[in-house]
Amino acid sequence: MEYEDSTLQEIDSALQKAQAAFMLYKKTEPKKKAAFLRAIADEIEALGTELVSTAMRETHLPEARIVGERGRTTGHCRMFADLIEEGSWVEARIDTALPDRTPAPKPDIRKMLVPVGPIVVFGAANFPLAYSTAGGDTISALAAGCTVIVKAHPAHAATSTLVAQAIDRAAKKVGIEESVFQHVYGKSFEVGKALVEHPLAKGVGFTGSLAGGKALFDLAQRRPEPIPVFAEMSSINPVILLPDSLSQQAEKTADMLASSITLGVGQFCTNPGLILVIDNPALEKFVGVLATRIEASTVGTMLHEGIAANYVTKLKQSLAQKGVKLVGKSSAASENVAGMPAVASVSATDFLANELLTEEVFGPYSLIVRCKDRHELLLVIHHLKGQLTSSVIGLESELTQNADLIQLLQEKAGRLIMNGVPTGVEVCPSMQHGGPYPSTTDSRFTSVGIDAIKRFVRPVSFQNFPQSLLPMELKDENSMSIWRLYNNEWRK
Amino acid sequence: MEYEDSTLQEIDSALQKAQAAFMLYKKTEPKKKAAFLRAIADEIEALGTELVSTAMRETHLPEARIVGERGRTTGHCRMFADLIEEGSWVEARIDTALPDRTPAPKPDIRKMLVPVGPIVVFGAANFPLAYSTAGGDTISALAAGCTVIVKAHPAHAATSTLVAQAIDRAAKKVGIEESVFQHVYGKSFEVGKALVEHPLAKGVGFTGSLAGGKALFDLAQRRPEPIPVFAEMSSINPVILLPDSLSQQAEKTADMLASSITLGVGQFCTNPGLILVIDNPALEKFVGVLATRIEASTVGTMLHEGIAANYVTKLKQSLAQKGVKLVGKSSAASENVAGMPAVASVSATDFLANELLTEEVFGPYSLIVRCKDRHELLLVIHHLKGQLTSSVIGLESELTQNADLIQLLQEKAGRLIMNGVPTGVEVCPSMQHGGPYPSTTDSRFTSVGIDAIKRFVRPVSFQNFPQSLLPMELKDENSMSIWRLYNNEWRK
Incomplete structure (x- = not known):
């Protein structure tokens, strides 16, 4: 089967759709986003042996490895589902008003992390499942409330397509709007360049070579509006x-x-x-x-x-x-x-x-x-x-x-x-998978574990908002019962 | 009085000293760092009317404004002192070992935020105290455990010098090693360029014009090792x-x-x-x-x-x-x-x-x-x-x-x-002072409030460490009694 490179028109259209979908998806309640992520895991499992044999054929990796990687992939879907359903990850801070303070009254201010917008993810050659189409980048971005465009790795385009279809089915099943997730193809560097340079793209996830990651980083920093690139590139792990x-x-x-x-x-x-x-x-x-x-x-x-x-x-x-x-x-x-x-x-x-x-x-x-x-x-x-x-x-x-x-x-x-070896990367909250340049382009973030979600968010303060207009996580009632820093004290 | 531009040799020497000091200062216990920040506040207050009159003369700002800004400056010194003394800001995560897990045992992994290294701070014209020598950038970087080199803003070099001397006195008083804080002068762009391009610089704080901030950002991204730049630049605040x-x-x-x-x-x-x-x-x-x-x-x-x-x-x-x-x-x-x-x-x-x-x-x-x-x-x-x-x-x-x-x-x-105006930036945990480009170069961080410390740290995982070698914040005993995510549960 042939996977033709997406055209520049198709890429522009994908970003336009991703932005329109983002304006709806970002408001989706955590329960529904969590259901979406769990449905992705279910649909990937439902692909059964077809996914395993396709990935084996395309990557030459043995069955046990592919099966293990599938478990890791569905595992992080469910891990991020749990994380956003619990909800405390948004780092809510609430400082209530002091109307009688002198010399000036103190306004009510509340802050939380919100998603940044459409994210471009490049599938990784060496992890056809766990760092590719439904890999940690995609799933943490979807968990954050971002929309995602994945460029399939050309070396495992069929595997990538199967997983993309599973994600589409999951979205339909749960009632997530179209274009929250999109899948494009590109053997040529031009496709990646067009994705990263598109004004509506707000972040990039990449795992691969130093040359490839650095080229994307440079493109992103030279845009009229620079955007973050999370490229994991090169490490000799002494x-x-x-x-x-x-x-x-x-x-x-x-x-x-x-x-x-x-x-x-x-x-x-x-x-x-x-x-x-x-x-x-x-x-x-x-x-x-x-x-x-x-x-x-x-x-x-x-x-x-x-x-x-x-x-x-x-x-x-x-x-x-x-x-x-x-x-x-x-x-x-x-x-x-x-x-x-x-x-x-x-x-x-x-x-x-x-x-x-x-x-x-x-x-x-x-x-x-x-x-x-x-x-x-x-x-x-x-x-x-x-x-x-x-x-x-x-x-x-x-x-x-x-x-x-x-x-x-x-x-x-x-x-x-x-007293251990570097291979074997646990997926757990204490994992830092990332390090100083050139191992990654941003040592402040991890691509594995719950904190990977922090790559795709930014804080926003809501000052003097009426309760009705506040995001659920910041309303007085705390209906999700999340941990919040409330007047400088941790409360639930 | 004349403030001559630092030479390239002086800048190189300052960065070498900042790096040497960093390797010691990063291990300084929180109590002592907190005492240092509080001593800075005390020493700034001890400057009395000389600081106020000097700042008034150099900036044409009225007395009430300078006095207010001084209060804000000493206020954030004490705020960060409280933050690091309490200690939970390091985002400690602990996942204990499961030696009997199959197919592979799970190692003990622990993670926390650590300082990134020497930080270059550019004094801001419009806040001679609160965003300059002992401004939010400097104090949050020192709180994080980074060393700092401040380039005095040429428009208020005398004010900057007074505050720099106060910081030096505070360091001596508390017994903080030399060169944790350094002060350099530079009217020419070359000084800023040399600071940002120096291989030992690990981050940059800047408040000023779009042209100035963007130029520093570009220099930093084009280094052999790109480093983060937190530039607050341009906003029309609709x-x-x-x-x-x-x-x-x-x-x-x-x-x-x-x-x-x-x-x-x-x-x-x-x-x-x-x-x-x-x-x-x-x-x-x-x-x-x-x-x-x-x-x-x-x-x-x-x-x-x-x-x-x-x-x-x-x-x-x-x-x-x-x-x-x-x-x-x-x-x-x-x-x-x-x-x-x-x-x-x-x-x-x-x-x-x-x-x-x-x-x-x-x-x-x-x-x-x-x-x-x-x-x-x-x-x-x-x-x-x-x-x-x-x-x-x-x-x-x-x-x-x-x-x-x-x-x-x-x-x-x-x-x-x-229903309020944008002027008046509260210094509190819920404040986000930062926004999408070009208002800043990194919308994911704030330059005001406790979260400003996050600009100058990165996470590090400690896998299978003996208790004796773990940082205090990650040892089992939790002697500081900080909040930690322990096997996926918040504990103190």
Whole structure:
């Protein structure tokens, strides 16, 4: 089946419809929006094996992964439904009037978060369900009260279409107006450009390459009216191995990292692409076990030809840099091919002298950086760009001794992990999936968990409003019984 | 006294020191940071009449205004001190581990807001105290745990220096490390450019012109690492007068608006620069009274020569546009001079055809746009750019009938006011001082009230951390007794 690029006229029409729908949808009561999100989950489940087989065919991901990702997708639909039905997320603040205050009376002022308008979402190649058509961006924007236009990722347009149809059915079932959700196609950059530059677009969600995300960010900031772009782009997720821990558990650590590096053919934004170590007697054992595990690993099929070709190029490039030595690669491949797990190592001196080695190689590859001592390790961390995550493997005693190192890591990453690997992103309120540039374009927000809704809202104050005109969340009666900061005190 | 522009070397050194200080200050316990903010308030008060007379001399603002602004400044120092001492503002979320969960165990994850790093603040011409050296930007950034470099506004460099010295004294008194706060001078754009482009700067606060704010925003977005800019720039704060209300209280409405237009020589970002009316019998009476009040008003001295010259130019330009008719101007001036209150009117047709009339004229000037009917009024509102505020004067019955109009206004402004004027910005939790572009560069944040602290923080997740390494706010014991979302339930 062919999915033709949407024309500029179609894109303009989609944004016009999205804006008209927004003016109605933004007033939809939370219960109905919640029912819509739950109906989306139901309709996605009702797609059954057709969705699973289509996604498997388009992405080469195994059945268990697709089924798991479907669960995550329907899970966040229901999570946001619960969130908006409970209602406290709007951050209601109420300051009642003091008509007798001198020198001037104090007016009644109330504030809450309101949706910003139509949002453009780009489907992600590496998560055909959870970060695509009904992914976290779409669902959190719909939960906020925004309308959404999704550009299907060309590598899984059929999967995207199935999910889009499920969302349409859910909208009909619940009685949500047309065009609250729309689906467009585009292989060419022009489609994305037209969407982001359209004056009615008020925000953008994107997960993909640094080049792609940065290009959209630049377009959005150069508009006559700049708009926020939430692009999750590039992260090498450094893992720091402290010496005492390595001495005690070199093999266990190597096992854990080998699994994380090869998981999903390394196609996770949280893939551990950098391992930082201080030279010590246990290091050779660790490197040896890791090499063995990588050599024994299988070669996977990557998501699409672009990602596969890019991996081969970047891998060759990395291995060709001064001082970089291959430690081990899958013995299932005779040469450097797409989807082939590989690990290399380099000295801190060579790493620090070569900016290219700080760039992401998207796939099952990791680079070990060998530092002479703790001082050099700190220099390497200083040298790193912004990351989604950073991990430290260490005994509690040496973690405590390295509090300064952890403080420094905090400046570099959105999520810090002790004695664990970065892959595996829990969907929960405490999850920060986002970090300093270039891991994302806006470190102040997360794309996973309930707080992802905050990307698509802004606060509005209502001063001296009659009760009848106030939004439900700000009326005296508090019919939803939400938490509100009422004259500077939390009340329900 | 001469205040020489800081050199590029001095700016680089200031940022280096700000970063070094940040790595210590960010760990300072809330109690001590709160003591620092309170000491700043004390030291500003201790400046006594010297501060008041210096500010009066530099800004031409009257004593009562400076004294009032000083109270607002010390007030927000103490407000943020209370906020961080209470501690719940960090939005702590805790999700405890489920080690037996299948298929994979759930790790312990905790999240809170942490400061982003050194912040550059530009002093504002129109608020020598409340939006300048110890203004809302500086104090909310210090409260967040960021270090701050303030560029003194050249028009009140002596005032700025006095306040900077007070902050230094407060830091010494409380034992806050050096360089947490720094003060630099710069008449030339190069100084601001160097500050914003410095790689160690992590955020920018600015209040001033659209041209100035947009230039800084563009510089910041084009850095190798883009950073957030909170620029409050340009707003004409439309006031809509509904017909029934105008029939009943034309005189009272005119009085109220005349006071708001002329307040502080019109030098407020919330000055009502646009009055939207539907032709009706009461209109002539309203216009007549407003003209009389404006004619009886005095001509004030504006803040500095640049603002004065700009007002004369923009006023002449506005009055020269097709269809714009002068309604009244202060009789104290024979020609169009700086600080002269004036009101003009134009038809909606001419207004809609002329983009220039939607631009801010910074000073005591307002333009009445006469609409034939409600339909034309809605067209005019559609045509408006983003605003800090929008007001509606109407009887409750007609407000209810115009719910769609209010919904539309919500898309245009950060604060909606019923039966009141936009001037007078309460410092309270429910205040949103910020709005869609070009009123600010980021409608998702406020520059007034406790939520202003959110501009200078980002969330960080701590996964599988031993208790000893967790920030105080996330430890099990909750020693500050703050509100936390604990396994999806609010707890204290």
